Amino acid sequence: MATELTFDAIRLPPECEALRQDVRAFIAKEIDAGSLDPHGGGIDGAYSADFSRKVGAKGWIGMTWPKKYGGHERSFLERYVVTEEFRVANAPVRLHFVADRQSGPVILKYGSERIKADILPRICRGEVCFAIGMSEPNSGSDLFAARTKATRTKGGWLVNGTKIWTSNAHQAHYLIGLFRTSPPSKENRRHGLTQFVVDMKTPGITVNPVYQMTGAHDFNEVVFEDAFMPDDHVLGEVDGAWKQATSELAYERSGPERFLETFYVLTELVRVLGQRPDTRGAEGIGRLVAQVHTLRRMSVSVAGMLHAGKEPVVEAAIVKDVGTIWEQELPHKARDLAAFVAPESANRATFEERLGYAIMIAPKLTIQGGTTEILRGIIARGLGLR
């Protein structure tokens, strides 16, 4: 049956709870020390070299990777706990988050031995920031339209072209780039693209800021002009990147960051409505809590399947589809529910500030990392409709 969906009631094992307490104690200490502001302005994960180093020292980056490369050989479920606790605490994990979630695993699977030995231990120590160089001015959701070209030269490749919407590129030490190494074949338009690890210090790379509508600098344009990539910086098969992308996406799509990005709005809503909300407020909170509880149970279920070595591609796409729609609607629902809050409520200013921020960033939630439309296409394929 194509419509079978598996969401078993998986619970995090006891070792996760002990770890959770460690993470919370660490967060509490960092808040006291002033290096983590749970109500901070920037919100979605600030960049802090100091904080990332401390997290690395705790052993909470590259948790599931082999010890040989600086990893800790812990379970995927333990990593889940660290991710969700940091996300809810608004921890400044921007430096290492992408490297830990997706760049490291790709290198681990497809990187040359030299690259693995060089880069992975530094990721684990929280020293290395990665960016993802996929989108181009005329290639967003349609990745296989990428035109930035890598051409053969002695000992490697020369890259020319432009990537865009590249988050963190101005702070990143490395980027994983998707470049065209051959034209698409007649039978397979996905053929001809290759993944590379790009050292951002390489001559011929220029990073230009693209400011976001919130005023923040996150996006960049990355221009490559005869930038040289050594042969051992190729990840996996030349021309075969399309084969490498699919199963890892389940990790990227189903994590707690796919429904908790605006969670602070719910916390502040509960605070602003007080301990004895009216019926409307209570009902509103109750529904939102039921919804986010369900999302977390779905996400943990997918994590459990990944942990068990399964590839729940459709289930993961569903978590991101339903989860990002929810976190996008949350600020608007919170705004409605707080409409009659007394002006003197204790945290009203904090609530309004964070609400305003969440409303502004909400549109990106259903775009980044795979749009709603792309996800629904994947789900439809899984249902046997395509």
Added chain:
Amino acid sequence: MEAENLVAETARRILADVADPQSANRAKDDAWKGPAWAALEEAGLTLAWVPDALGGAGAELADGFAVLREAGRCAAALPLAETLLAGWLLAKAGIASPKGALTCGPAREGEQVTVSGNGTMSGTVRAIPFAKGAKHLALLAQRQEGGLVVALLDASLAHIGDGTSIGGDPQNRVSFKAARPSAISAAPAGIDGQALLLMGAAARAMQMAGALEAILELAVHYANERVAFARPIGKFQAVQHNLARLAGETAAAVAAAGSAADTIARASSIDEAVLLEAAAAKIRVGEAAGEGAAIAHQVFGAIGFTQEHTLHRFTRRLWAWRDDFGNESAWAVKLGNLVAAKGADGLWPMLAAR
């Protein structure tokens, strides 16, 4: 999904045989229900939650919930959930379950049955599912001198009104005056009106999750068969995206209901974790039922709106089941008040503990 345990597998097989939605829909009358019930009773499924010593099959709570998901998958017009719940309630008070269909109450918030000093019961309860046709009622009642009891009442001693839910199943007002129960026993600690509603909510959530799985399968199948504008309608992106949303709502329902059932099955009492999980499940599954039924009907168009098609067997029950044992709004107010009372900083720890 494959049924993971033998009990659910047995239920699936028997239900396919005796309560297949196509045949039930074509049936001219209710004559099929008698043999169907007998087959379920024979297999021990109706009293799955009653220990051997009290006349039941002594299955695990998890097994019973899995059976209810199967029953939802065929929109079974039978009092399986009601009998399971009644058996559970009676067993909690050490009362043996008689044979035959049972139901339980109160099934709505704020209703009360009283037991007077001489041991007779009086009261009115509304909207009791499958009261018409039940042989006995399992009731949670307030003793006049204080304390809750569980009572087993012969249905012939009660006045049972007519009426059906929008799902087409009996849903009746039940009243009785100085009726003498055939068994009565103090409710154990932790078994109260809210506990019964939470069990009922989790049971209905499982049925609804099963029904949503069924309509997803029906709708996808139909979209691949039905041709319009020279291609199957499932090839149109607009239809694909609607079905993807239906899959998302179904997934949410399966996850929420399954999590609540699992929590109850592992809990030593109906505690705060059960309140969070079962209330959340009834809320979220109820929302999914509304959204999901609307999408399925949109996919089927006019044919799905006919008596002849089986879709209504599922969608009408999905709408009706939302209201039993507390609707989304009622549970949301309760859950919202719990969260508010704990305070903002208690919210995440409460969620993360699940």
